[in-house]
Amino acid sequence: MSGSSSPSITLRPFRLADAPDMMLWAGDDQVTRTLRWKTLTSIEEAVTFIEEVCIPHPWRRSICIDGRSIGFVSIFQGSGEDRCKADIGYAIAAKYWGQGITTKAVKIAVSNVFIDLPDVVRLQAFVYMDNLASQKVLEKSGFMKEGLLRKYSYIKGNIKDSLVYSFLSTDAIPANS
Amino acid sequence: MEKIQAKPDKKEIDGDYSNVSLRPLDPSDVDDVMVWVTDDKVSKYCSWDTYTSKDEAMNLIVDVIVPHPWFRAICLKGRPIGAILVKPNKGNESCRAEVGYHLASKYWGKGIATRAVKLVASTIFIEWPHLERLEALVDVDNMGSQRVLEKVGFKKEGVLRKYYLLKRRPIDMVMFSLLSSDPQFEISNELYRA
Numbered sequence: 280m281s282g283s284s285s286p287s288i289t290l291r292p293f294r295l296a297d298a299p300d301m302m303l304w305a306g307d308d309q310v311t312r313t314l315r316w317k318t319l320t321s322i323e324e325a326v327t328f329i330e331e332v333c334i335p336h337p338w339r340r341s342i343c344i345d346g347r348s349i350g351f352v353s354i355f356q357g358s359g360e361d362r363c364k365a366d367i368g369y370a371i372a373a374k375y376w377g378q379g380i381t382t383k384a385v386k387i388a389v390s391n392v393f394i395d396l397p398d399v400v401r402l403q404a405f406v407y408m409d410n411l412a413s414q415k416v417l418e419k420s421g422f423m424k425e426g427l428l429r430k431y432s433y434i435k436g437n438i439k440d441s442l443v444y445s446f447l448s449t450d451a452i453p454a455n456s
Numbered sequence: 457m458e459k460i461q462a463k464p465d466k467k468e469i470d471g472d473y474s475n476v477s478l479r480p481l482d483p484s485d486v487d488d489v490m491v492w493v494t495d496d497k498v499s500k501y502c503s504w505d506t507y508t509s510k511d512e513a514m515n516l517i518v519d520v521i522v523p524h525p526w527f528r529a530i531c532l533k534g535r536p537i538g539a540i541l542v543k544p545n546k547g548n549e550s551c552r553a554e555v556g557y558h559l560a561s562k563y564w565g566k567g568i569a570t571r572a573v574k575l576v577a578s579t580i581f582i583e584w585p586h587l588e589r590l591e592a593l594v595d596v597d598n599m600g601s602q603r604v605l606e607k608v609g610f611k612k613e614g615v616l617r618k619y620y621l622l623k624r625r626p627i628d629m630v631m632f633s634l635l636s637s638d639p640q641f642e643i644s645n646e647l648y649r650a
Contacts, residue, residue: 429613
């Protein structure tokens with residue numbers, strides 16, 4: 280069989296030069312619907328956002344196809360007695376949905392995070408009931424669904440229930456199917 | 457000083473343990489506080505290590521308890537025998553708050569913690585109108601505390617694995633919640649009936 284034509288998915292820190300590509304996903308209400316992020320409205324805003332938020336973030340990566348930013352994965356560790364756990368969040372441009380790309384990116388993140396953040400033994404993700412695609416990403420990445428937290432938090436004016444999933448440093452990442 | 461009192465449950469014999477009330481703590485309560493903070497059985501599931509001196513207990517009252525957003529003594533016939541607290545959140549998380557409690561071990565198993573949690577549940581949603589969810593996290597091994605929450609009407613939502621560092625060891629915790637919209641709110645009618 281000759282070389283695969285599937286694109287190369289990689290994770291790397293954000294750069295200011297990612298701003299125009301970032302507009303394609305962070306400027307899309309469909310993508311930011313489930314995020315706390317406000318939809319970006321200009322390249323200037325994207326530059327500021329990358330400089331002031333993405334680059335200083337303790338663990339935020341651009342999901343890249345052939346080196347170009349199409350989304351992000353963020354991991355945010357707790358402090359004090361909560362430092363054993365970290366929240367994972369992610370999103371990609373709508374045009375790349377449904378192709379297993381987010382799952383690949385989450386698996387890469389999971390394989391790195393316990394080395395990068397050695398105090399973390401639990402990665403957790405909170406997902407809305409109606410976000411089936413995101414639930415599938417977590418399940419295919421080896422996360423375990425632990426329960427439904429009722430009226431857990433506000434996002435963009437609505438109080439919603441959240442499913443909670445976790446991946447422990449002792450859990451195994453499923454092999455690619 | 458606001459005092460909330462539970463009326464005795466008609467189904468139970470009107471015994472010693474029904475006269476449960478909540479009130480703020482102050483430094484003059486240090487001797488009563490010493491009783492439970494020096495007890496290994498109490499500190500076992502709490503984030504703090506057993507206290508060993510009155511000075512330490514006094515510091516706890518002045519530096520932690522008095523300034524806390526919502527901290528009350530659980531009183532039996534007016535005398536503090538434990539504590540119950542509610543920890544609020546900010547911003548997008550302000551719709552939820554976490555309740556925690558502990559009781560001197562001599563008073564375990566008598567329904568006192570259950571009464572205290574019911575008192576908090578009946579008042580906190582009124583005091584904090586933006587609150588929709590009162591949650592509680594309990595060590596999977598702490599069956600007594602899980603029973604308290606079930607009796608009050610909290611719903612068990614799941615087990616969160618390696619969720620919290622208790623004395624530097626990550627523990628599995630059971631998550632419970634009570635919503636302002638949950639139906640088991642007859643306690644508030646009892647409290648405000650003449």
